[in-house]
Amino acid sequence: MSGGPEASDELGMRLKTYEGRAAAVAGQGKDPVNLPMIRHWCEAMGDTNPAYEGPDAMAPPTMLQAWTMGGLSGHSGRSAAFDELLGLLDEAGCTSVVATDCEQEYVRALRPGDEVTFDTVIESVSERKTTKLGTGYFVTTRTDVRAGPDRALAGTHRFRILKYAPAARSRPQEQPRRPRPVVNRDNAGFWEGVEQHRLLIQRCTSCTTLRFPWLPGCNACGALDWDTLEASGEGTVYSYVVMHHPPFPAFDPPYAVALVELAEGVRMISNVIGTPYDKVHIGLPVHLEFQRYDDELVLPVFRAREEVA
Known part of the structure; x- marks a missing residue:
């Protein structure tokens, strides 16, 4: 990435005025520290430390951010200043965002039953930077996580994002290839x-x-x-799904993915071609074809038998 003389622009100076202002005030964790969340975390991470189990369990320190996350519904305590900061970036064309890194400091262990509160401050906004993704600004927030009736500091979480305007593509994007079989x-x-x-x-x-x-x-x-x-190539649709989302390169949703029962008795997954996705149904007679997608890839697919006749 690079900065440069152009980084001292008017927008950059306006963004700098938000440093030190609150991003969230008196936020509250959605749930107290609890054993089920600790267990799920440890299972996902493969962490078998006995300190995270039993009546005297502590929460893994790296779970610090988990206790402050708002889930899909989010938190209501985000400040107007933080919304203004992000709005300025959006207006300037920096509409894309990517998380770049985080840092955590641990002060004391959290234990089941602890009620978590937190305050977040806009710690810093970088000068304008140009990366391979595009040009924008790094915004760092610092969250102080507290617990217990005395709201003693349990740890600090710094989170850094890049809000940027995507770089223009210098050449047309090549037609994506179908995924290769393993x-x-x-x-x-x-x-x-x-x-x-x-x-x-x-x-x-x-x-x-x-x-x-x-x-x-x-x-x-x-x-x-x-x-x-x-195989003889004869079969029937045993089951199927219609893919609408998410989109994948080289595929054009919606399309049907079928589980085909071959005449020999085994079943295989493939596409039904030549038939609209909403006309595919269980019991549909199909016949095997081989379709070439590029110089390297040939795949077995199926066509409705009525289309073959």
């Missing part, structure tokens, strides 16, 4: 068959059970030896 030693034979426009199903040579997707061993008898059977 090919490994257990399923490589399947993808080799797809390249040859053959849909291969594994068959256990011990008990003749068919299996899909490909696995290293039989899930019926545990045997490791297998051969393959080429």
